[in-house]
Amino acid sequence: MLIKENKIWDIPEHLATPESDYLNRRQLVKAAGLAALSAGASSLLPSMAFAQSDPTMDLYPAKRNEAYKLDRGLTPEEINSKYNNFYEFGSHKQIYTKAQDLKTRPWEILIDGLVEKPFTIGFDDLVRKVQLEERLYRHRCVEAWSMTIPWTGFQMSELVKLAKPMSNAKFIRMETFHDPKMASGQKQAWYPWPYVECLTMQEANNDLAFLVTGAYGKPAAKQFGAPLRLALPWKYGFKSIKSIVKFSFVEEMPKSFWEQLSGTEYGFWANVNPKYPHPRWSQETERVLQTGKRVPTLIYNGYGEQVASMYSGLKGRTAFY
Numbered sequence: 001m002l003i004k005e006n007k008i009w010d011i012p013e014h015l016a017t018p019e020s021d022y023l024n025r026r027q028l029v030k031a032a033g034l035a036a037l038s039a040g041a042s043s044l045l046p047s048m049a050f051a052q053s054d055p056t057m058d059l060y061p062a063k064r065n066e067a068y069k070l071d072r073g074l075t076p077e078e079i080n081s082k083y084n085n086f087y088e089f090g091s092h093k094q095i096y097t098k099a100q101d102l103k104t105r106p107w108e109i110l111i112d113g114l115v116e117k118p119f120t121i122g123f124d125d126l127v128r129k130v131q132l133e134e135r136l137y138r139h140r141c142v143e144a145w146s147m148t149i150p151w152t153g154f155q156m157s158e159l160v161k162l163a164k165p166m167s168n169a170k171f172i173r174m175e176t177f178h179d180p181k182m183a184s185g186q187k188q189a190w191y192p193w194p195y196v197e198c199l200t201m202q203e204a205n206n207d208l209a210f211l212v213t214g215a216y217g218k219p220a221a222k223q224f225g226a227p228l229r230l231a232l233p234w235k236y237g238f239k240s241i242k243s244i245v246k247f248s249f250v251e252e253m254p255k256s257f258w259e260q261l262s263g264t265e266y267g268f269w270a271n272v273n274p275k276y277p278h279p280r281w282s283q284e285t286e287r288v289l290q291t292g293k294r295v296p297t298l299i300y301n302g303y304g305e306q307v308a309s310m311y312s313g314l315k316g317r318t319a320f321y
């Protein structure tokens with residue numbers, strides 16, 4: 001969480017290049033196949049071996065939804081896959097090796113609380129009940145670094161529809177698996193496991209709220225929070241909970257994992273805003289992974305048009321920490 005004080009640069013020319021120039025999808029898929037063939041090569045990504053035997057492989061690559069555009073290049077897969085936050089496997093950034101211990105099948109998801117009828121659904125059934133698409137999203141961690149990712153997944157509103165919530169449901173509380181034998185980070189008893197995150201019903205039904213099943217044109221690598229994680233690009237990254245096993249529809253505002261640890265630093269809303277510093281560092285700029293550059297941070301991470309109206313009733317800092 002150490003932040004270096006750097007000069008604010010303008011967005012360099014090469015970052016404004018359309019992402020299509022950065023990543024030709026066909027080439028990428030071909031490269032992935034070649035890398036998998038040359039097994040043993042140190043450059044082989046752990047995600048690739050996994051993807052070969054994945055039961056949902058036939059669903060990839062999903063069609064890209066062109067409505068979701070980036071203002072900067074895509075972060076290369078080998079950078080994204082080796083710089084992650086996934087505290088269940090440790091509190092450093094190089095957890096991709098440990099994260100390979102995550103067992104992603106069978107994967108049962110419980111939908112309960114204020115719904116017509118609680119139920120459990122296997123991930124492989126769920127993924128075939130929804131419409132998968134690819135979206136290019138920005139991601140802004142509260143630690144002031146950022147990246148861009150080609151996620152594959154489905155709109156969270158589809159899951160809400162399947163759940164059939166009752167009219168008194170106001171929030172959705174989500175939970176990550178809890179298995180300290182598999183995930184050694186969960187042996188650290190001072191953390192309030194399991195990881196919990198929450199949204200209002202209105203936020204969950206916003207078009208931008210995206211449940212992720214894949215990345216880079218194939219099923220999600222374990223370190224990305226396979227087989228099902230959230231992507232909320234207008235909020236700080238910690239809201240985008242990984243490896244979800246439970247969605248509970250509730251009436252009272254739940255407390256998240258990070259809020260339990262430090263409520264003044266990681267509040268319920270956690271909407272990106274450069275004007276409101278984290279109590280221990282500025283949020284005015286962000287380090288763009290791989291580029292070595294800092295760029296100005298945008299309010300709602302640049303997604304204000306789609307989300308700002310949801311927060312018109314909240315005053316000042318409240319909506320941001």
Ligand SMILES: Nc1nc2c(c(=O)[nH]1)N[C@H]1C(S)=C(S)[C@@H](COP(=O)(O)O)O[C@H]1N2
Binds near residue numbers: 083140242
């Ligand atoms: N279950 C769980 N979900 C999590 C985290 C975590 O430690 N555990 N870290 C969060 C944080 S702080 C960030 S920035 C993103 C990181 O996602 P990435 O590793 O795919 O970049 O996941 C979020 N979701």
Ligand SMILES: [Mo]
Binds near residue numbers: 140142143237238
């Ligand atoms: Mo984060």
